[in-house]
Amino acid sequence: MSERYDPKTIEPKWQEVWARERAFAVPNPVAPGEEDVGHTYVLEMLPYPSGELHMGHVKNYTLGDVIAHVRRRSGFRVLRPMGYDAFGLPAENAAIREGGHPRLVTERNIAAIREQMHRMGWAIDWDREVSTHEPEYYRWTQWLFLKLFGEGLAYRKEAGVNWCPVDQTVLANEQVIDGHCERCGAEVERKSLEQWFFRITAYADRLLEEMDLLESWPERVLTMQRNWIGRSEGAEVVFHIEETEVDLPVFTTRPDTLFGATFFVLAPEHPLVPSLVAGTPHEDEVLEYVRHAALRPAAERADPEKEKTGVFTGRFVTNPVNEERLPIWVSDYVLMEYGTGAIMAVPAHDERDFEFATRFELPVRVVVVPAGGEPDEGAAFVGHSEDERLVDSAQFSGTSSAEAKPAIVEWLEGRGLGRPAVSFRLRDWLLSRQRYWGCPIPIVYCDRCGVVPVPEEDLPVLLPEVEEYVPKGRSPLAAAEDWVRAACPRCGGEARRETDTMDTFVDSSWYFIRYTDPHNDRAPWDPRIADYWLPVNQYIGGVEHAILHLLYARFFVKVLNDVGLLGFREPFLRLFTQGMIHYLGAKMAKSKGNVISPDEIVARHGADAVRLYILFIGPADEDIEWQDRGIEGMSRFLGRLWRLGLEVAGRGAVAHPDDAPLVRRAHETIARVTDDIGRRFQFNTPIAAISELVNDVYRAKDDPERAGEVRLATETAVSLVQPYAPHVAEELWERLGHERLWTQPWPEADPALLEHETFELVVQVNGRVRDRVEVPVGMPEAELVARAKELPRVRSHLDGKEIRKEIVVPGKLVNLVV
RNA sequence: GCCGAAGUGGCGGAACUGGGAGACGCGCUGGACUCAAAAUCCAGUGGGGCCACGCCCCGUGCGGGUUCGAUCCCCGCCUUCGGCACCA
Secondary structure, X not given: OOOOOOHHHHHXXXXXXXXXXXXXXXXXXXOOOOOOOOXXXXXXXXXXXXXXXXXXXXXXXXXXXXXXXXHHHOOOEEEOOOXXXXXXXXXXXXXXXXXXXXXXXXXXXXXXXXXXXXXXXXXXXXXXXXXXOOHHHHHHHHHHHHHHHHOOOEEEEEEEEEEEOOOOEEEOHHHEEOOEEOOOOOEOEEXXXXXXXXXXXXXXXXXXXXXXXXXXOOHHHHHHHHXXXXXXXXXXXXXXEOOOOEEEEEEEOOHHHHHHOOEEEEOOOOOOHHHHHOOOOOHHHHHHHHHHHHHOOHHHHOOOXXXXXXXXXXXXXXXXXXXXXXXXXXXXOOOOOOOOOEEXXXXXXXXXXXXXXXXXXXXXXXXXXXXXXXXXXXXXXXXXXXXXXXXXXXXXXXXXXXXXXXXXXXXXXXXXXXXXXXXXXXXXXXXXXXXXXXXXXXXXXXXXXXXXXXXXXHOOOOOOOOOOOOOOOOOHHHHOHHHHEEEOOXXXXXXXXXXXXXXXXXXXXXXXXXXXXXXXXXOOOOHHHHHHHOOEOEEEEEHHHOOHHHHHHHHHHHHHHHOOOOOOOOOEOEEXXXXXXXXXXXXXXXHHOOOOOHHHHHHHHOHHHHHHHHHHOOOOOOOEEOOOOHHHHHHHHHHHHHHHHHHHHHHOOOOOOOOOXXXXXXXXXXXXXXXXXXXXXXXXXXXXXXXXXXXXHHHHOOOHHHHHHXXXXXXXXXHXXXXXXXXXXXXXXXXXXXXXXXXXXXXXXXXXXXXXXXXXXXXXXXXXXXXXXXEEOOOOHHHHHHHHHHOHHHHHHHOOOOOOEEEEEOOOEEEEEO
């Protein structure tokens, strides 16, 4: 009885058994169309192999493990795969830092991560492992690119792009945070380059509407995506320049304020600006301003604190509602990327326009007033109230904003001067990267044929070996001259390959589909197999992917559904976003030097204790603070369970009465743990519940009369703890005389045992608890009240006063009001 | 500024549908075992009070409200965190 709990021996033992027996492999059904007992797809976001696993991964994959184990033992076929997001900036930068070739560094990291994953005992189907940098994978990434190209959803255009001077590459809008590079923090510059884009804006409406198809996503993630897509309803209104006969449409959400427009503003990048001022006295000044604006750092230009700048063009437009001539200005507070790059300025009802008007002494004309209130002269009235009214707006005066909006648009539409319009904040997804370590874009440029896609049968376009992969402003692939030179697939003439690679997020926008059919070499997947497993029933990952990855993957699936390759429209039905791990008051990060290495902690306490602790420490969806001493509590808990298990195992099987107290406790614990994990998605409380059960059993273990119930309760605790601490659970299960706990049915609570013959009646006086008393279940209400009144402590509080009200909640409490 | 989430012991946190606040764990205090330590076990641990081996009062950010009864619902504030932010 002196054998100590020693994770160092039991953990490797079971890891070997699982590997040998391929315990968690789940083959595809032979006939995928046939429905089986029930199947489910549990997926966690795949890691970047830019280093080894950190505590965030441990939390992520342990969460997935618990869910997968419980569902597997509940009778589902569970798909629970794993892979590596191997291409891209994180891995490449790690390689440059360490001075090795990205492929070697990446593959070394993958080997280390795979080892860590085994060491954690995660129940992964290793037969489905994929890595996005392997030709067998990225061949199909290229294939999918060509699909999108064929559908007109991948296109090339010259565009002002976000350029990171440190990473020496273009960034997607989503990768720019406050004007700085998401990865390295450098200030992003503007640059004009020919780049590849995916037309995600074509799906803006569907990305919003089809949120209805999702079963359970965190509200904040949906809000973030909604904000990012930024749908605004309004109108497009055409302003006209009479001198040059040019139309200048604007987008506005406030057509009700059209009569308040006092000037007009173009973005500096607006294509009509040069022709507008050509040959006029304003030409030099305006063009100088345009040049200056282009050079201004994006962050400075976007800062609303900075005073507005601008310049008058000398031209005027005509306001279509009242024929008034409005001066045209150019200012960089108007963005070319949004709406039409031109605005009507209504300083009385827009803060930015108001600021500009104040700065340049332009008129302010109030056309909407709050009912009964006077407009504030010193600021724009942008507020919305139920009963605001239009003034000085011709026939629309006196109507409310809500009424005026459609009325004015309708009036304009009748004259061909406007129409209802919707505008989005979302921009197309820029996927070109001037970096080496990525999926080559399967395109060649031919002088005669132009942009030519590489034929499907020529895929993959292999990433060439190059000596110099450090970024220098143009793609390192350009240096592989033999590779760049290619025959045009169309005319056979001389052509050049595209030398940019794809954004990593392209690779990860479809990996969850590849897992379903990972070895298919004739297609990216068999649609019957993909449709069998997908959509993912439970997706788990960090909230940092709330917009990037999760939006891109949704876009991809919608496109693939539209072209008939998938039978569903949303990739992830349920999403769980786990919180981050903090240590010493800050987010764990290498740069802050406050990283706790899972390897060290596992070496010291064992994988089971780490798995338990990381989920016990707090709610899984909130940020948590790692506390060094905390894990010792979990080790102690496992030690207690271990000693209990060995002692019980040593005694052999003993019968127990069905309704013994510990048997009831065991069933109550089953009910609670199952409900918490399955319905409430809570992972810390089950550990507390099991711990409570073990404490109770531990106290009773030396009573020979109770050996039977002690055994049953111990076995229950072992069975329930298995998803969290699979190694120790497996070892104890074996010692208790059973086999392969991971294949055993998840315990079910017997409803009969959850019902008690008696319950503890809470007795309140005026809503305050005064006493408790054990009473039989089903006692009539009148009798409950009578029993309550008899209690001496209750009587002293009643103090002979008249009882005005008796509230009885059967099975719970009696409240007497005096 | 706009949107969202959250404020509970010394600490992490629990409390399911409006019904016993503080489960579980950390830390701490006292005790047992031990030559001693480690490990383990037992008891205690929100604050205050008293005619003190039991009972009373207060207590879930602050101020109100609804209710027999509020950590939970409503109104107003304060604080913290997250997202968005010249998007017309």
